[in-house]
């Protein structure tokens with residue numbers, strides 16, 4: 054288990070292994086493009102060096118094959134930059150990337166093997182040095198994906214190394230043993246690098262997810278998923294300022310569960326919590342995107358409605374009141390009904406003042422027998 058895993062719930066932790074794979078592939082596309090050119094340039098140098106040593110048609114045939122494969126790889130990179138695959142889409146590019154990489158590496162490995170078999174010992178040494186250089190290049194370019202670096206290095210180096218090992222010449226055998234050691238060391242270093250990089254990426258994802266969760270927790274009421282009191286006031290004030298600047302109406306609806314203590318006493322606190330979530334569900338079902346719905350504390354809720362007149366807010370409040378009174382929650386086969394009393398106000402642009410008006414109206418609704426909506430006006434209080 055990762056040390057940061059305990060701060061994340063299961064749904065907050067996406068499939069990090071796949072994300073690592075996708076990001077490593079993205080890194081490969083970014084860092085390995087120069088290898089397409091370098092491979093062709095080095096191949097030209099090889100041909101020039103071996104021009105007097107190896108048959109020309111063999112050299113040119115090999116160079117042609119290598120250029121063709123490099124062209125396919127170049128096209129792959131161009132397509133990748135044009136399409137810019139997002140998120141996990143990039144995983145579909147892994148196969149063509151790996152196939153073209155292994156094809157290029159094999160052309161190198163088998164081509165030099167052929168040249169070696171036609172060359173004098175001095176040229177064999179030169180050819181082998183080219184191979185060592187190419188496999189070191191593969192290490193630096195493809196280390197982001199372990200199997201790619203191993204595949205590329207072994208395809209380049211192994212054919213000639215094996216040929217050297219069994220050709221019976223002492224210098225070639227020594228070279229092949231040195232090359233095998235070289236490959237082992239590079240593979241081990243490649244494994245360590247790739248694992249460290251994967252661990253770093255995972256750490257970044259965990260920190261990202263933990264920060265996102267902390268941000269959510271800071272403004273969300275854990276029980277109902279609505280905004281908490283602080284967020285309601287913070288976001289509410291910004292919304293109120295916007296309405297004031299644009300001379301738009303702003304209303305607040307304050308909701309309080311009726312006789313909630315009795316529900317807790319009769320069914321227990323857990324059922325009481327479920328009833329609060331049920332009430333919050335009714336609010337969520339009626340909110341517009343621009344509305345702010347919050348739990349102010351205990352069994353008291355509020356909705357801040359921009360662009361909404363008192364009459365429109367009354368309509369919404371009455372529907373909400375009716376839904377709470379007619380759509381009970383089922384607990385172990387028994388219907389649990391919790392009515393609500395609601396106070397509505399549309400008076401100015403101060404959240405504190407709006408809430409105090411709505412609270413006054415709510416108090417009147419309770420006093421008048423609960424399960425009703427009362428609107429506050431600056432003239433008088435009007436009951437629906």
Ligand SMILES: Nc1nc2c(ncn2[C@@H]2O[C@H](COP(=O)(O)OP(=O)(O)OP(=O)(O)O)[C@@H](O)[C@H]2O)c(=O)[nH]1
Nearest residue numbers: 309310311312313314315317322325326351352419
């Ligand atoms: N289950 C549960 N109960 C809560 C929570 N917060 C507050 N309460 C309870 O809500 C009840 C509120 O009781 P009162 O303030 O007397 O109000 P009421 O019983 O709804 O009566 P009226 O508001 O006058 O209709 C108390 O028993 C609190 O313990 C909560 O998060 N979960």
